[in-house]
Amino acid sequence: MKTKTLFIVTNILLFFFAGIATHFFVMVIFTDAINDFRAFIDYIPLYLTLIVPIYALIALNRIAKVKSDNVKLRKIKRSSIVLLSISAVALVYGLINTFVSFGGNFIAGGPSKYFPLSFMLLDAAFIFIFIYVLIIFRKEKVEKEQAGNVCFKKVIADVLKHLYLLFALYFLGTFAFAFYAFDLSGEHVLGTLPTYLLFIVPSLFIIASEIIKGEVGEVRYPKARFILGIVGLIASVVLSAWMFIYLAIKPNFVVDAMTASFPLTFAISLNVGLILITILSIIPPLYIVASHLIKRIAKEKK
Amino acid sequence: MKKIRQTLFSLFSVLILSSCAGGTEVFTFEDYKKPDLDYVQDFRVLQLTDIHFGLATNFAEEWVYFDKVISQADPDVIIMTGDMFMNASVDVVNRLYTYIDSHDIPWTVTFGNHDRQGFYTPQFIEGQSTYDKYDNCMYVDPDDDINGHGNHYINLVSGTEVEWQLFMLDSGSYYRTGATYKYDVIHEDQIAWYEHVVKETNKLKQDVDDFSLINPADVIPSVAFFHIPLFEYVDAYEAWEASGFDENMGSGVYNDSGVWHGHYNSGFFAKAKELNSTRGMFVGHDHTNNFAINYQGITLSYGVKSGRGIYHDPDMIGGQVVVLSDDGTIDIERVFVAY
Numbered sequence: 001m002k003t004k005t006l007f008i009v010t011n012i013l014l015f016f017f018a019g020i021a022t023h024f025f026v027m028v029i030f031t032d033a034i035n036d037f038r039a040f041i042d043y044i045p046l047y048l049t050l051i052v053p054i055y056a057l058i059a060l061n062r063i064a065k066v067k068s069d070n071v072k073l074r075k076i077k078r079s080s081i082v083l084l085s086i087s088a089v090a091l092v093y094g095l096i097n098t099f100v101s102f103g104g105n106f107i108a109g110g111p112s113k114y115f116p117l118s119f120m121l122l123d124a125a126f127i128f129i130f131i132y133v134l135i136i137f138r139k140e141k142v143e144k145e146q147a148g149n150v151c152f153k154k155v156i157a158d159v160l161k162h163l164y165l166l167f168a169l170y171f172l173g174t175f176a177f178a179f180y181a182f183d184l185s186g187e188h189v190l191g192t193l194p195t196y197l198l199f200i201v202p203s204l205f206i207i208a209s210e211i212i213k214g215e216v217g218e219v220r221y222p223k224a225r226f227i228l229g230i231v232g233l234i235a236s237v238v239l240s241a242w243m244f245i246y247l248a249i250k251p252n253f254v255v256d257a258m259t260a261s262f263p264l265t266f267a268i269s270l271n272v273g274l275i276l277i278t279i280l281s282i283i284p285p286l287y288i289v290a291s292h293l294i295k296r297i298a299k300e301k302k
Numbered sequence: 303m304k305k306i307r308q309t310l311f312s313l314f315s316v317l318i319l320s321s322c323a324g325g326t327e328v329f330t331f332e333d334y335k336k337p338d339l340d341y342v343q344d345f346r347v348l349q350l351t352d353i354h355f356g357l358a359t360n361f362a363e364e365w366v367y368f369d370k371v372i373s374q375a376d377p378d379v380i381i382m383t384g385d386m387f388m389n390a391s392v393d394v395v396n397r398l399y400t401y402i403d404s405h406d407i408p409w410t411v412t413f414g415n416h417d418r419q420g421f422y423t424p425q426f427i428e429g430q431s432t433y434d435k436y437d438n439c440m441y442v443d444p445d446d447d448i449n450g451h452g453n454h455y456i457n458l459v460s461g462t463e464v465e466w467q468l469f470m471l472d473s474g475s476y477y478r479t480g481a482t483y484k485y486d487v488i489h490e491d492q493i494a495w496y497e498h499v500v501k502e503t504n505k506l507k508q509d510v511d512d513f514s515l516i517n518p519a520d521v522i523p524s525v526a527f528f529h530i531p532l533f534e535y536v537d538a539y540e541a542w543e544a545s546g547f548d549e550n551m552g553s554g555v556y557n558d559s560g561v562w563h564g565h566y567n568s569g570f571f572a573k574a575k576e577l578n579s580t581r582g583m584f585v586g587h588d589h590t591n592n593f594a595i596n597y598q599g600i601t602l603s604y605g606v607k608s609g610r611g612i613y614h615d616p617d618m619i620g621g622q623v624v625v626l627s628d629d630g631t632i633d634i635e636r637v638f639v640a641y
Contacts, residue, residue, distance in 0.1 A: 031389040032358040034612045039358040103362060111357045113393040180392075180421045255476045255483070259418045263389055266419060266476065269483040 007064060008211060011057075015172070015207060018057040022166060023173020025050040028111050030263060039110075042101045045094035046111055048086050049119045052126050054169065056083055058162065061210060073140050076133065084130035091123035167280055168202035174261050175199035183257035191246035191253040194239040195261075195274070201239065201281040205232050226292040232285030240278045247274070329444045331499045334454045336440045339379065339408055341458035341465040345626040348377030348637075349527065351586030351604075352414065354611025355398050356389040363641075365401055367609060371621045371639045372405055379440075379456070380407055381470065383586045383605055384414025384529030388612065391421040395432070403436040410440040412452060414529035414586060415475040415485060428452065441470075449489035450474055455499055455524075458626070464507055466626050467524035467579070469496060474530070477565045485530050485587075487564030493573050500524065500579045518578040523630040526574070531585045531604070533567040538597035552595035554604065554636070557615065558588040574600060582632045584624060590615050592622070594634050606636050616640060 025047060032039050059079035066072045094116050102108040106117040178196055208228055216224045246253060254274065259266060262273035350371070355364070372380070386398060402409050411433075418424050426432055428451035433441040442454035450472025458466040474486025500521075501513040508516050539561065542552040574580040575598060582594075582601035589612070594603035606622040607614050618638060625633040 027389055028357050031356040034388075035354075035356075035358055035610070038610075039360060042360070043358065101360070105362065109361055109393055109397055110359055112391070177421060181423055184423050184425045251478045252476075255478060255486075257424070259424075259475065260420055260422075263419055266415070266483065269476070271478065271481045271483065 004214065007060075007214070011060060011064075011210065012207060014053060014057045014060060015169070015203060016176070017053040019169045019172030019203060020176050021050040021053045021173070022169035023171075023177055024111075025054075026170055026173075027263065030267075034267070042097055043111070045090040045097060045116065045123070046119050048090035048093070049122050049126070052083055052086055052090075054166075055079075055086070057169075058165070059083070064210075064214070073137060076137055080130045080133045080137075084127060084134070087123045087126035087130065091120055091127065094120050094123065164202070164280070164284065165206060167276075168206055171199040171277055171280065172203040178258075178261055181258075181260035185257075188246075188250060188253040188257040191243065191250060192257050194242040194246070195254075195258060195277070198236070198239045198243060198277050198281050199261075201232070201236055202284070205281075205284055208232075222292065225288055229285040229288030229292065233282065233289055236278075236281035236285060240282065243274065243278075327445075329446055331502045333444050334442055334495075334499065335456060336442060336454075338457040338459040338464070339440075341460050341626075341628075342378060343628055345379075345458060345466065346375065346377045347468065347525070347624040347626065348372065348375040348380045349383055349584050349605040349622045349624060350380060350608040351383040351529075351622075352385040352589055352607045352611065353382065353398070353609045354385055354388045354416070355394050355609075356387065356420075356611070357391065357394070359390075359394060359611075361397055361401075364609060367639065367641055368401070371608065371637060372407075374639060375621050375623050375635075375637045377407055377623065379468070380405070380409040381468070381527050381584075382409070382411045382608075383527050383584060384412050384473075385416045385586060386411060386414070387420055387427075388416040389419060392426060395420070395422065395427065399433075399436055399439070403438050406438060408438050408440050408456075409436075410452075410454070410456070410470055412470045412528050413450070413472050413475075418475060448491050448495050450492060453492055453495055457503070464503055464522050465628065467500070467503060467522055469499075469524055469526040469580070471496065471526060471528040471570075473528040473564065473585075479565065484565035485562060487530070487566060487568045488528060488532075488570045490568055493568065493570050496526075496570070497573055497577060500577050504579075521577065521579045523581050523626070524579045525582045525584065525624060525626065525632065526580050527584050529585055530587050531561050531563045532571050532583070532602070533563050534571040534597060535561045535563060535585075535602050535604075538595040538602045539593065541597060542593070542595045552593055553634070554593035555591065555618070556593050557590040557618075560588070561591065562588050571600070571602075581630065582624065582634075584622070589613055590618065592618060592636065601632060601634070603634060606638065610641060 028043060028046065032043060063072055063075045063079065066075060098104060098106055098116050102116065107114045109115055112118045175196055183192065212224045212228055213221065254262060265271060265273035380402060387395060413428070417427055420427070428443060430443045430445070433439045440456050441452055443452045452470060452472055454470050456468040457464045458468070471488050471492055473488050476483040477486045504516055504522055505511065505513055507522060508520065510516060539556055542548065545551050580600060582603055584603050584605055586605050586607070588604060589607040591604045592606050594601055606618065606620050608621050609619060610616065617640065620637040620639040623635040623637060625635065627633070
């Protein structure tokens with residue numbers, strides 16, 4: 001398999017796992033939060049385990065952007081060591097905690113049927129993967145490289161991008177878990193279908209952006225990005241309009257068929273879930289299209 | 303004669319409920335109950351409410367706690383009035399139901415506004431097959447077209463005579479109004495179902511064709527369990543307040559931020575008054591309210607919040623026992639158990 005293809009496949013798989021991890025992380029910590037964080041100490045290993053795929057996804061995409069092989073290698077080794085350490089801490093903590101808090105019961109339940117055993121097995125798998133990565137790259141010589149200047153504007157943009165990524169991952173996880181919570185009566189399928197599709201739009205948009213960035217050259221990139229923006233915008237607007245039209249016809253469809261997908265909405269009794277997913281889907285492509293057009297107009301004026 | 307009458311009643315029920323039936327299947331009022339339970343003097347119904355088990359529940363600790371509540375309450379039947387779960391999974395649901403069932407005491411549930419929020423389909427939490435796995439479960443959901451799921455009842459009998467009826471109604475979850483969600487209500491078709499069951503059971507017992515021929519004092523007493531309080535809970539509290547908190551009229555506390563009733567008054571209380579059957583209504587929902595007030599002949603009562611799931615007062619958790627006497631009166635015992 002070509003390195004590029006391998007990267008795309010790994011990225012998509014990691015995106016999916018990170019989405020599940022993000023959603024599950026939010027659900028568990030939200031459940032714990034409304035219970036006065038009573039289980040927080042016991043669930044630290046679980047949170048650490050769930051952070052691993054999210055961190056790995058971010059690290060992979062950061063590494064892919066680095067042009068120097070030397071720096072790339074260094075980042076791979078550093079990220080692997082960090083992820084290995086997180087997994088090891090989670091495993092050891094989890095093991096001790098099983099005896100301290102769950103009376104040695106490895107299938108005490110709660111977050112999953114076989115909790116905490118299931119998460120320990122995940123930790124073990126992660127440890128194996130990152131040791132393997134370190135072994136592969138152990139012979140590569142890493143030379144020191146000087147760090148560049150940090151631009152404040154870039155840092156802000158980076159933070160916003162990662163924030164958007166986390167929201168996108170959360171809703172991708174909502175989509176994945178919807179297979180557990182799908183309303184089998186099919187009564188509101190015309191309303192749930194566009195909503196479920198909207199859940200994956202932000203993630204698809206990010207994945208497509210990354211692929212385009214890697215596939216097309218610098219010259220063709222602005223045009224390809226603009227086309228992606230147009231496609232993303234049309235898809236988001238059509239799906240959002242479809243969803244809201246259905247909502248106008250059947251005002252209670254979310255209550256009847258999708259309560260499980262919007263825990264925060266029903267915690268505060270405000271219809272924020274549908275609005276948030278609409279904003280997350282529309283704003284990025286709209287920004288791309290608008291900024292492209294503004295630049296073109298400015299260029300034409302010159 | 304009784305058999306012929308029962309057949310006629312069944313046919314009548316078919317006509318009445320045919321509008322509520324899903325698909326081609328039709329249901330009689332007797333399809334909404336499991337086999338009757340034997341009534342014993344001072345029958346003890348333990349109401350557990352708002353347990354709120356979820357992904358962050360430590361079951362080992364919870365079983366120790368609920369063992370204490372159940373042993374202190376010493377119930378003949380256990381009814382969980384909604385919000386058993388919030389952000390739960392199939393495994394969490396199975397664990398609670400298996401635990402409750404292990405006490406060998408008949409039990410059932412009504413749903414709250416949070417029970418459908420979890421990693422499972424609505425059909426899993428509401429469907430009959432989930433509950434049929436348990437030997438002592440009295441839950442019935444005939445999958446009809448009546449609003450809600452698990453609108454059902456239990457007859458308490460001495461021999462063949464019905465002494466008491468326990469009604470379980472699904473008061474729904476939410477109702478969207480603009481950008482906000484309000485709480486749902488017991489809908490008109492559920493009230494019609496309740497009326498139908500009360501009338502048919504009484505007609506059968508008294509061997510008459512017309513419910514109005516039955517002396518109101520002879521109507522079978524009943525109690526109703528659901529999750530979301532009625533509008534009348536506010537009226538009852540105001541009346542109790544106006545009485546100077548008369549001890550003969552009510553007991554308990556109003557410590558929550560409100561009485562969080564449904565979005566309109568669908569008339570369940572008025573219908574209960576008219577039928578003269580229901581002696582008390584028992585809800586959950588507002589965790590730090592536990593008052594019980596006799597209002598216009600019907601006791602409007604909150605339960606005692608069970609367990610420490612989400613907001614609660616640690617000194618006011620446990621369960622509530624509703625004692626059903628053979629003279630048709632009810633008594634309330636609050637069982638407070640700390641962790």
